[in-house]
Amino acid sequence: MTAGKAAVRAATAGPARTGRRPGNPDTRQAILDAARGAFAESGFDGSSIRRIAGRAGVDPALVHHYFGTKDELFMATVEIPVDLPGLLRQVGAPGVDGLGERIVTMILTVWESPAGAGLAGWLRTALADEARARLLRQFVVVSVARPFASSLGIPEPERERRTGLVMTQVLGLIVSRYLLFLEPVVSLSPAQVVASVGATVQRYLTGPLPNGAG
């Protein structure tokens, strides 16, 4: 638990440091703006580094220099104040047993850390604005759900369904407890949330799927 908390603290201390020099702030910003426009228009899969570089009027090598991979560039455009992929890797590492409770514990720890307020503002904006909602959508699918589900070895035909079900539960916990502060949800103790909601997430990940043909 202490090691886990320390890791969460590290992951919520700010954007991931890549060791790259910050570079010219104007160029950096121009690339970010171009990337945001491209992702919003054509989606993550439909936007190449080459095309983004073209929009920004810079060489593709400079995009890689400033931001690394397309994934990392995407994370930078989303500006999420937490290293979510890193947290998910850490939570997923011990495998699928007990994963539901670990996911819910991670959510409570991060949202009740100092990074929580920043996350709430970020999510509120993303929900209110259609263009940002589109970015959030891609972020969740491309940077969270896909790599996470495939790393866990959930069989392909069920993967989408299980991931979708987990999202309905996890997102609802976050929205009701940390955006809306709904009374009966806020009053639940962390232990109650981890036990009950964790059991649901685990069931969605590895339990039977009723009425699978529907």
Next chain:
Amino acid sequence: MTAGKAAVRAATAGPARTGRRPGNPDTRQAILDAARGAFAESGFDGSSIRRIAGRAGVDPALVHHYFGTKDELFMATVEIPVDLPGLLRQVGAPGVDGLGERIVTMILTVWESPAGAGLAGWLRTALADEARARLLRQFVVVSVARPFASSLGIPEPERERRTGLVMTQVLGLIVSRYLLFLEPVVSLSPAQVVASVGATVQRYLTGPLPNGAG
């Protein structure tokens, strides 16, 4: 199913008709504004009809004349484009058996009806704006959760916890499927959603509560 759909259609056709005459639109609006201010400042329980009438500069009898009970006045300030209390009464009437699936079926039917777009706009606004989020909060607790939970005979000590857990799941389904259009959630068939999410809601309502001491 056909009778259920007809009832949903009636409940989503617009604000509940009370048979009262619309009255002077300026007075009506003044009362609504006063009520919104009072509910935002002092909460539902801390706002009396008398005090709201005082703020609006009218006689309390006029408030009752235009809006009926304090509950009905509150519903009018929230401006939710669906008769949610009516829908919940209908869904709860057959009792607690199978209630999870009926709640989820009702959610899918309402949000995929013509009223869905209005509801999405309403919820988006409520999430983005702190004052409206406060109204939404009170609305959910006062007009939905409390009367619903007590009508079902869920024992008092567990009622808050079960209601809170149901909210995390129900709200997450709505936000991920109808506000964010998250890919893996949107792709789930209605039958899959009803079976899997309905089973979770039922478990939260009547199943064992793990780690209840926590």
